[in-house]
Amino acid sequence: GNSVTQMEGPVTLSEEAFLTINCTYTATGYPSLFWYVQYPGEGLQLLLKATKADDKGSNKGFEATYRKETTSFHLEKGSVQVSDSAVYFCALLNSGGGADGLTFGKGTHLIIQP
Amino acid sequence: DVKVTQSSRYLVKRTGEKVFLECVQDMDHENMFWYRQDPGLGLRLIYFSYDVKMKEKGDIPEGYSVSREKKERFSLILESASTNQTSMYLCASSEGWHTEAFFGQGTRLTVV
Numbered sequence: 124g125n126s127v128t129q130m131e132g133p134v135t136l137s138e139e140a141f142l143t144i145n146c147t148y149t150a151t152g153y154p155s156l157f158w159y160v161q162y163p164g165e166g167l168q169l170l171l172k173a174t175k176a177d178d179k180g181s182n183k184g185f186e187a188t189y190r191k192e193t194t195s196f197h198l199e200k201g202s203v204q205v206s207d208s209a210v211y212f213c214a215l216l217n218s219g220g221g222a223d224g225l226t227f228g229k230g231t232h233l234i235i236q237p
Numbered sequence: 238d239v240k241v242t243q244s245s246r247y248l249v250k251r252t253g254e255k256v257f258l259e260c261v262q263d264m265d266h267e268n269m270f271w272y273r274q275d276p277g278l279g280l281r282l283i284y285f286s287y288d289v290k291m292k293e294k295g296d297i298p299e300g301y302s303v304s305r306e307k308k309e310r311f312s313l314i315l316e317s318a319s320t321n322q323t324s325m326y327l328c329a330s331s332e333g334w335h336t337e338a339f340f341g342q343g344t345r346l347t348v349v
Contacts, residue, residue, distance in 0.1 A: 131277075155335060155337075157337055159340075164343075165342055166241075166243075166327055166341050166343045167280075167327065167329075167340040168340070169337050169338075172337055212279070216335065216336075216337070224268070224270050224282055224285055224295075224329070224338060225329075225337075225338055227279050227280040228279060229278065229279035230279050230280075
């Protein structure tokens with residue numbers, strides 16, 4: 124079956140620090156990979172995605188590269204801001220036709236201190 | 238922009254009540270989903286639908302049912318609410334099986 128594993132946190136950083144949130148996955152076939160962000164009291168928003176190996180997704184200064192050889196999709200940002208404080212979810216969508224939507228990791232709570 | 242709208246942000250219901258959570262999307266998406274989100278457990282899929290009047294069980298369907306009478310609307314029904322159904326409920330829609338999902342703002346349900 125499909126599964127996503129990510130560091131749960133909370134992860135606490137100072138403003139302008141470098142961010143890495145690790146995400147690894149298990150899937151049959153060739154999944155698409157996503158990072159979603161959830162701000163306090165809100166639903167999930169798509170942050171970035173990658174649909175095939177070696178693709179790099181990027182948005183709002185965040186980046187993640189689809190690494191098939193290590194089955195990973197780590198989220199990075201060079202300089203975080205207080206406004207980046209949120210919960211980040213890694214997710215996969217299998218290309219094998221599984222009609223059951225996204226498989227999510229448990230989420231990583233990120234806290235950025237001024 | 239895709240808009241997925243859930244009818245309530247916060248709900249408080251009593252044990253044993255029948256509860257309806259409504260979700261509407263405005264992008265003519267085929268697929269719609271209901272998840273619940275709990276601390277330490279992440280998001281878990283309750284039910285999904287790939288067409289009008291079609292539904293499939295997700296990972297945790299017990300105690301829930303769904304209805305999709307129109308393409309844009311997907312309702313989650315708690316037949317007899319219990320305290321262990323206190324949670325954040327998230328609705329989502331997607332255009333196809335290989336595209337990302339778009340989420341509503343969530344409904345925080347408290348069952349007392």
